[in-house]
Amino acid sequence: MPKKKDKSIITEEDLYDLADLFKAFSDTTRIKLLYALMEGELCVADLVEKTGATQSAVSHQLRGLKQMDLIRCRKEGKQVIYFLADDHVHTILQMGMDHVKE
Amino acid sequence: MPKKKDKSIITEEDLYDLADLFKAFSDTTRIKLLYALMEGELCVADLVEKTGATQSAVSHQLRGLKQMDLIRCRKEGKQVIYFLADDHVHTILQMGMDHVKE
DNA sequence: TGAACATATGAATATCTGTTCATATTTGCA
DNA sequence: TGCAAATATGAACAGATATTCATATGTTCA
Numbered sequence: 001m002p003k004k005k006d007k008s009i010i011t012e013e014d015l016y017d018l019a020d021l022f023k024a025f026s027d028t029t030r031i032k033l034l035y036a037l038m039e040g041e042l043c044v045a046d047l048v049e050k051t052g053a054t055q056s057a058v059s060h061q062l063r064g065l066k067q068m069d070l071i072r073c074r075k076e077g078k079q080v081i082y083f084l085a086d087d088h089v090h091t092i093l094q095m096g097m098d099h100v101k102e
Numbered sequence: 103m104p105k106k107k108d109k110s111i112i113t114e115e116d117l118y119d120l121a122d123l124f125k126a127f128s129d130t131t132r133i134k135l136l137y138a139l140m141e142g143e144l145c146v147a148d149l150v151e152k153t154g155a156t157q158s159a160v161s162h163q164l165r166g167l168k169q170m171d172l173i174r175c176r177k178e179g180k181q182v183i184y185f186l187a188d189d190h191v192h193t194i195l196q197m198g199m200d201h202v203k204e
Numbered sequence: 205t206g207a208a209c210a211t212a213t214g215a216a217t218a219t220c221t222g223t224t225c226a227t228a229t230t231t232g233c234a
Numbered sequence: 235t236g237c238a239a240a241t242a243t244g245a246a247c248a249g250a251t252a253t254t255c256a257t258a259t260g261t262t263c264a
Contacts, residue, residue, distance in 0.1 A: 007203045015133050017202045022127035031121045077239045078108045078231050088201050099190050100119045161212055180261050197211045
């Protein structure tokens with residue numbers, strides 16, 4: 001039987017993780033990347049075009065988002081296709097946007 | 103009749119605002135402040151104690167959060183009592199924490 | 205009025221973060 | 235095999251950001 005954490009207890013580490021989670025959404029380039037991926041998976045070249053950032057900047061940011069497991073990817077020939085990791089990411093973005101749009 | 107924005111159209115500026123919103127949640131001290139305020143209003147001294155940050159650091163961060171209208175305050179004698187601006191803030195925090203706690 | 209308390213502010217500093225530039229890696233194809 | 239396309243990586247730089255320290259402001263009360 002797998003050990004389960006008690007979700008009702010908020011540790012200091014949880015608060016650090018929470019800040020880190022939001023940090024991932026706190027940069028314009030990353031937001032543009034995530035927002036573009038809300039409509040479906042895209043290769044790097046498409047993301048470069050959608051964000052207006054350089055290929056290098058996009059690649060660096062994709063790495064960060066991937067490390068946070070907010071996005072995942074698969075290879076398809078020469079291309080790498082990125083997509084949102086799960087619905088949670090979608091929901092958080094949507095909720096933030098609702099707030100911005102009041 | 104007041105002009106209404108079309109909420110279905112996402113502008114580049116919206117994406118900037120969205121990043122800024124999440125930026126407010128992206129620092130450990132600010133998260134601790136907001137999280138403490140989820141359980142109810144608190145004066146600065148209490149917030150200093152809960153966060154473990156210095157009085158000055160807390161005051162600086164409170165100012166930022168207030169400017170974003172994520173928190174508000176009222177004076178009560180010598181003290182200043184801070185509280186979350188609205189339920190939206192509460193919801194965003196809760197949703198983020200749900201994700202962290204998987 | 206003056207002392208003590210609570211909070212806010214400004215400047216300086218150190219750290220963190222994102223971008224750029226140059227280059228490396230991987231893959232498909234002639 | 236060699237070249238071109240797609241993406242990733244590393245180092246360096248610039249700008250942003252959080253904290254600290256010193257001090258200012260505002261409030262209560264004796």
